[in-house]
Amino acid sequence: MISPADRARPRATCRACGGTVVQFLDLGRQPLSDRFLTEPEIPQEYFFQLAVGLCETCTMVQLMQEVPRERMFHEDYPYYSSGSAVMQKHFADTARQLLETEAGGPDPFVVEIGCNDGVMLRTVHEAGVRHLGFEPSGKVAEAARAKGLRVRGDFFEESTAREVRASDGPADVIFAANTICHIPYLDSILRGVDALLGPDGVFVFEDPYLGDILAKTSFDQIYDEHFFLFSARSVQALAASFGFELVDVDRLAVHGGEVRYTLARAGARRPAGRVAALIAEEDAGGVATLARLDQFAAQVGRIRDDLRALLERLAAEGKRVVAYGATAKSATVANFCGIGPDLVSRVYDTTPAKQGRLTPGTHIPVHAADEFPTDPPDYALLFAWNHADEIMAKEQAFRQAGGAWILYVPHVHVRD
Numbered sequence: 001m002i003s004p005a006d007r008a009r010p011r012a013t014c015r016a017c018g019g020t021v022v023q024f025l026d027l028g029r030q031p032l033s034d035r036f037l038t039e040p041e042i043p044q045e046y047f048f049q050l051a052v053g054l055c056e057t058c059t060m061v062q063l064m065q066e067v068p069r070e071r072m073f074h075e076d077y078p079y080y081s082s083g084s085a086v087m088q089k090h091f092a093d094t095a096r097q098l099l100e101t102e103a104g105g106p107d108p109f110v111v112e113i114g115c116n117d118g119v120m121l122r123t124v125h126e127a128g129v130r131h132l133g134f135e136p137s138g139k140v141a142e143a144a145r146a147k148g149l150r151v152r153g154d155f156f157e158e159s160t161a162r163e164v165r166a167s168d169g170p171a172d173v174i175f176a177a178n179t180i181c182h183i184p185y186l187d188s189i190l191r192g193v194d195a196l197l198g199p200d201g202v203f204v205f206e207d208p209y210l211g212d213i214l215a216k217t218s219f220d221q222i223y224d225e226h227f228f229l230f231s232a233r234s235v236q237a238l239a240a241s242f243g244f245e246l247v248d249v250d251r252l253a254v255h256g257g258e259v260r261y262t263l264a265r266a267g268a269r270r271p272a273g274r275v276a277a278l279i280a281e282e283d284a285g286g287v288a289t290l291a292r293l294d295q296f297a298a299q300v301g302r303i304r305d306d307l308r309a310l311l312e313r314l315a316a317e318g319k320r321v322v323a324y325g326a327t328a329k330s331a332t333v334a335n336f337c338g339i340g341p342d343l344v345s346r347v348y349d350t351t352p353a354k355q356g357r358l359t360p361g362t363h364i365p366v367h368a369a370d371e372f373p374t375d376p377p378d379y380a381l382l383f384a385w386n387h388a389d390e391i392m393a394k395e396q397a398f399r400q401a402g403g404a405w406i407l408y409v410p411h412v413h414v415r416d
């Protein structure tokens, strides 16, 4: 029975199946997560309402409101995938594995959707394999071309995929990392994959996993670019409605917990036992139920209260608190929790395109990460918690000198 409280929940139309999406969490008015500003740009800053819901029909978890793609992905998109040594290795390994298992034919063809600065395709290129990256964001695409890669500066969608099929022939592998969950127009993507993929080809994509997001209460995985939070069950339903089949799932530790999904044409390959096993695990944990998602929303509220209380106490004690990693994820945390320069004086980051600018919405100045060891604070809020091992190893001197990290995943705690 639908309770009166459930009836009052806002609703939207599912971008995967056309069913009804029921809201379970509202993270408030939020800016574009990757739009780092100069002072004069502040009055024109764009905001939207960041809320998430569950589709009653296909169980896809998704945003209630879509941000136009050109506002997010453009000439100055500032995320460079090669900024992490761990991710460079992850994608070199991924490329080698795909080449080994899927590119055995006489003239294999690998396509990547959202190739960014070429972090994955460079290994394909070095192996002498025919490839094409789709990358609509101008400067990151240029960085990939500078590595000798073949990059088309367009959004992948049905029309552009058809053009590539006509000019280059069928693809053996279509790969995407941290990109498919960014794309509300999934129908066009899957029709494009259908047009471009060879009869025995695979569509492989990896994205943050809903199961991990719930287990860790990593609500900062929800922001404008992360339109979908996938699960094996929702991806299986999506694949089936476009003539594909989910034939494998691979859990990955990167970016706080992801799943790599492998789709093949329906009936072309036998699904691995891991698919049914992961779906059974999701069902047992209630991943796709409003009861579990409401519990997650309540935990998110507690993290906000705990983080604010800690930062306010440290400010009252006169401690110097900074943040580390001007991540897209941190826009959600900072704006939802109300963390501005009064609580965190600056954010350190290695990305030149972010330095000298202000963080989205709460306008904390971004400084070069090189400056962090020269002016150590008392506390550093680790916004890039998904790169914790890499960053803490690099910044060992900070803790040795008495500094402490503040983390908020899976709950607010201090590591000194």
Ligand code: SAM
Binding pocket: 073, 074, 077, 079, 081, 113, 114, 115, 116, 119, 134, 135, 136, 137, 140, 154, 155, 156, 157, 176, 177, 178, 179, 182, 183
């Ligand atoms: N694959 C890289 C990685 O995992 O680090 C980059 C991920 S980045 C978060 C997402 C990328 O997808 C951006 O570079 C963006 O420009 C690109 N993108 C967004 N929509 C796209 C589309 N429809 N087709 C191709 N690329 C797209």
Ligand code: TMP
Binding pocket: 083, 084, 085, 324, 325, 326, 327, 328, 329, 348, 349, 350, 351, 354, 369, 384, 386, 387, 390, 391, 394
């Ligand atoms: P991501 O979590 O979306 O990958 O973003 C990571 C951000 O953190 C990006 O802006 C680069 C920055 N960063 C550092 O400043 N130092 C580091 O060692 C790493 C790995 C990332």
Ligand code: ZN
Binding pocket: 014, 015, 016, 017, 018, 019, 020, 055, 056, 057, 058, 059, 060
């Ligand atoms: Zn749906």
